[in-house]
Amino acid sequence: IKPARIVKEALERAVDKVTDLVTPPIPGAPGSAPPAVAEPTEPQEPLPRKADQASPDTRTATGAETGAGHEAREQQGAYLTTSSGTRLHDTDHSLKAGARGPTLLQDHHLREKITHFDHERIPERVVHARGAGVHGVFVGYGTAGPVCKSAFLREGETTPVFVRFSTVVGSRGSADTVRDTRGFAAKFYTTEGNFDLVGNNIPVFFIQDGIKFPDIIHAAKPHPDREIPQAQSAHDTFWDFVSLHTEATHHVLWSMSDRAVPRSYRMMEGFGVHTFRLVNVEGETSLVKFHWKPRLGVHSLAWEEAQLLSGVDPDFHRRDLFDAIEAGAFPQWELGIQVFPDTPEQIFEGVDLLDPTKIVPEELAPVQPVGVLTLNRNTTNYFAETEQVAFHVGHLVPGIDVTDDPLLHARLFSYIDTQLSRLGGPNFNQIPVNRPHAPVNDLLRDGAHQHAVHAGVAPYKPNTLDGGCPFQAGADMGAYVEVAAPVAAAVKERKSPASFEDHFSQPRLFYRSLSPVERQHVIAAFTFELGKCYEKVIKERQLQVLANVDTELCAAVAAGLGLPAPGSTVPLPEVTPSAALSQLGKRWPTDGRVIGIVVDADDDASLAGVDTLRQAITDAGMTPLVIAARGGELADGLIVQRTFLTARSVEFDALLLAAAPPPAPDAIPRLAAVDPRVVVMIQETHRHAKAIGAWSGAATALTEAGIGTDDIGVVVGEDSAEVFTEVLDLLAGHRSWERFAVPAG
Numbered sequence: 001i002k003p004a005r006i007v008k009e010a011l012e013r014a015v016d017k018v019t020d021l022v023t024p025p026i027p028g029a030p031g032s033a034p035p036a037v038a039e040p041t042e043p044q045e046p047l048p049r050k051a052d053q054a055s056p057d058t059r060t061a062t063g064a065e066t067g068a069g070h071e072a073r074e075q076q077g078a079y080l081t082t083s084s085g086t087r088l089h090d091t092d093h094s095l096k097a098g099a100r101g102p103t104l105l106q107d108h109h110l111r112e113k114i115t116h117f118d119h120e121r122i123p124e125r126v127v128h129a130r131g132a133g134v135h136g137v138f139v140g141y142g143t144a145g146p147v148c149k150s151a152f153l154r155e156g157e158t159t160p161v162f163v164r165f166s167t168v169v170g171s172r173g174s175a176d177t178v179r180d181t182r183g184f185a186a187k188f189y190t191t192e193g194n195f196d197l198v199g200n201n202i203p204v205f206f207i208q209d210g211i212k213f214p215d216i217i218h219a220a221k222p223h224p225d226r227e228i229p230q231a232q233s234a235h236d237t238f239w240d241f242v243s244l245h246t247e248a249t250h251h252v253l254w255s256m257s258d259r260a261v262p263r264s265y266r267m268m269e270g271f272g273v274h275t276f277r278l279v280n281v282e283g284e285t286s287l288v289k290f291h292w293k294p295r296l297g298v299h300s301l302a303w304e305e306a307q308l309l310s311g312v313d314p315d316f317h318r319r320d321l322f323d324a325i326e327a328g329a330f331p332q333w334e335l336g337i338q339v340f341p342d343t344p345e346q347i348f349e350g351v352d353l354l355d356p357t358k359i360v361p362e363e364l365a366p367v368q369p370v371g372v373l374t375l376n377r378n379t380t381n382y383f384a385e386t387e388q389v390a391f392h393v394g395h396l397v398p399g400i401d402v403t404d405d406p407l408l409h410a411r412l413f414s415y416i417d418t419q420l421s422r423l424g425g426p427n428f429n430q431i432p433v434n435r436p437h438a439p440v441n442d443l444l445r446d447g448a449h450q451h452a453v454h455a456g457v458a459p460y461k462p463n464t465l466d467g468g469c470p471f472q473a474g475a476d477m478g479a480y481v482e483v484a485a486p487v488a489a490a491v492k493e494r495k496s497p498a499s500f501e502d503h504f505s506q507p508r509l510f511y512r513s514l515s516p517v518e519r520q521h522v523i524a525a526f527t528f529e530l531g532k533c534y535e536k537v538i539k540e541r542q543l544q545v546l547a548n549v550d551t552e553l554c555a556a557v558a559a560g561l562g563l564p565a566p567g568s569t570v571p572l573p574e575v576t577p578s579a580a581l582s583q584l585g586k587r588w589p590t591d592g593r594v595i596g597i598v599v600d601a602d603d604d605a606s607l608a609g610v611d612t613l614r615q616a617i618t619d620a621g622m623t624p625l626v627i628a629a630r631g632g633e634l635a636d637g638l639i640v641q642r643t644f645l646t647a648r649s650v651e652f653d654a655l656l657l658a659a660a661p662p663p664a665p666d667a668i669p670r671l672a673a674v675d676p677r678v679v680v681m682i683q684e685t686h687r688h689a690k691a692i693g694a695w696s697g698a699a700t701a702l703t704e705a706g707i708g709t710d711d712i713g714v715v716v717g718e719d720s721a722e723v724f725t726e727v728l729d730l731l732a733g734h735r736s737w738e739r740f741a742v743p744a745g
């Protein structure tokens with residue numbers, strides 16, 4: 001009987017519907033049926049809240065305890081349990097048939113523990129696998145108001161941020177200091193939703209169209225047959241590709257410069273690379289490029305240092321960032337924008353703003369600061385936060401829109417797609433580190449790892465059953481509305497604009513803007529990397545590319561490789577150097593640097609004043625590291641942080657040598673006599689153009705190491721405080737490259 005009734009009712013409803021279609025009722029007319037529940041046209045009382053996505057624990061539906069705030073849910077209770085909450089009394093022995101007998105399949109705890117362990121690893125990022133993430137806060141200056149309506153840029157608006165720095169090519173366990181581009185990805189948890197600025201420390205990219213991304217990455221990654229070399233561009237496939245694909249030349253020039261071996265994540269610039277479109281409250285648009293400017297300045301490692309560090313401390317950058325934040329030396333960057341008029345051509349001073357292989361020199365469009373980022377909190381759990389953070393260039397907020405840069409468009413697809421396999425499904429934005437701090441009501445449902453317990457019966461729009469919820473907002477209600485940018489009438493074609501064809505003038509601009517010593521580094525880097533290639537034809541082809549950039553550069557690299565230098569095949573234009581592109585010749589705050597102090601462990605006289613010096617270094621916002629022949633505590637409670645066994649010069653920005661006066665005028669001081677590793681330390685510090693300070697007997701140690709006491713950047717005196725003051729002054733310029741004769745170039 002029951003099924004028959006259901007069928008009858010369904011039939012009646014269907015007949016009603018058909019009648020409705022034939023003669024639509026006039027609402028309110030006498031005799032007409034009461035109006036059907038229509039799609040509501042204005043917001044009503046919302047439905048009971050969904051399990052709050054901002055709350056990390058969604059088991060509230062059953063009344064279980066929840067964690068607080070946006071933190072990852074931590075362990076609860078004092079007792080070890082299974083993942084389903086049952087307390088365990090032994091996690092060290094599997095369940096066996098007798099102490100010497102076979103393990104039983106019945107041991108569900110063993111199987112849970114091992115199965116979970118077996119699946120602890122997730123696929124690493126296909127690029128940027130090696131990284132370090134930290135939390136911070138962004139404060140807007142309000143200066144962006146005339147061009148951008150985004151709430152997080154308003155004056156005094158404070159927004160939590162998560163930043164992940166990375167290398168590009170190496171796998172997750174590779175060394176930090178390899179020659180590579182660095183990723184600089186920032187997630188702003190704004191009140192209007194998450195905004196991700198997924199940039200690099202190099203302002204241009206290898207390719208102009210995202211369709212080439214797999215090609216450049218396959219070329220840069222290790223060779224497929226032997227899977228070597230790891231995290232290097234110094235191999236045949238990379239140079240094979242870039243020598244054929246000359247639009248990469250500008251990025252390659254930056255990669256061969258000091259920018260590709262940063263001293264610290266804290267001392268790098270960041271760039272949004274693409275041109276974005278900003279919208280102000282009046283709906284007016286501007287084109288912009290984003291820049292991060294580090295308060296500590298832009299500094300690099302010497303190439304030999306970077307190589308040594310790969311072995312001595314492969315975690316150098318990660319450690320440096322973590323330690324600085326732990327010590328309260330919070331790194332800061334100003335976010336700035338270069339603003340260009342949003343003209344139909346999207347060309348500024350001859351530079352095509354849609355071409356991601358081009359910069360606009362800062363002299364032509366100054367970088368205007370719009371806010372400041374302070375990184376002030378380390379992660380609690382690397383995997384939960386740094387590994388699981390998911391950036392996406394499509395995470396945009398009202399006020400920031402994209403342009404038609406073809407590289408950016410491919411990225412708009414790629415980032416969301418990659419998370420599906422990396423983070424195992426479409427719900428990655430529910431992972432605590434990815435959760436927006438703005439309310440989420442998205443009508444996205446189900447899928448692997450669904451954490452939310454969604455309420456309501458109508459996860460679709462339009463609906464009446466959930467009262468029409470959730471509602472669409474207008475632009476005046478904070479909705480993201482795409483700019484109605486005109487699209488030129490065109491035919492479909494696989495083609496780049498003709499303006500993308502200039503591959504050499506900006507690499508030339510970059511090279512000619514560098515100081516002579518920076519150019520020497522570029523020459524050395526090309527010679528090193530091409531010198532590691534096996535195929536002569538690849539070296540020759542790359543020399544041809546360099547000939548089209550700069551004759552001297554090509555000649556110097558060719559000489560180093562022992563190959564003839566070809567002539568250029570394109571005219572070499574006059575360029576106006578951009579001072580902003582050079583790192584040198586500027587002075588910066590010295591905080592955040594590391595100063596090594598070598599002392600004689602068992603010579604109390606040599607320790608005089610060292611403690612005061614340590615304090616002075618700390619007061620100057622730097623880190624002192626006392627180095628002695630042995631570890632432990634020295635006179636006056638001075639703690640040794642490195643021994644001659646564990647110290648290497650590459651860990652320090654400057655080296656101080658403390659020694660008592662030698663017992664006799666021509667006696668060798670103990671400092672130098674103690675250990676040849678001290679001599680190596682001094683020689684390396686000198687070779688890497690770093691400041692060296694020595695007082696009293698330590699001056700003789702310099703002579704032992706073959707270093708002139710009146711050499712540039714070497715300070716010798718009687719008083720440790722005076723020596724330190726001079727060393728501090730040298731550090732403001734970072735290094736003393738003038739120590740070495742460099743051709744003027």
Ligand code: HDD
Pocket residue numbers: 125126127128131164165166182183184185198199200204205209210211213272273274356389390391407410411414415416418419
């Ligand atoms: Fe990318 C990761 C930066 C071009 C596809 N990219 C990734 C990260 C950064 C960048 C910083 C690491 C994010 C993190 O820390 O998790 N990528 C850039 C910049 C580019 C660029 C500045 C050019 C201007 N990328 C680019 C293209 C494509 C991708 C053209 C694909 C068409 N990028 C990815 C990716 C990654 C990624 C495969 C790997 C892991 C991830 O996204 O989440 O989707």
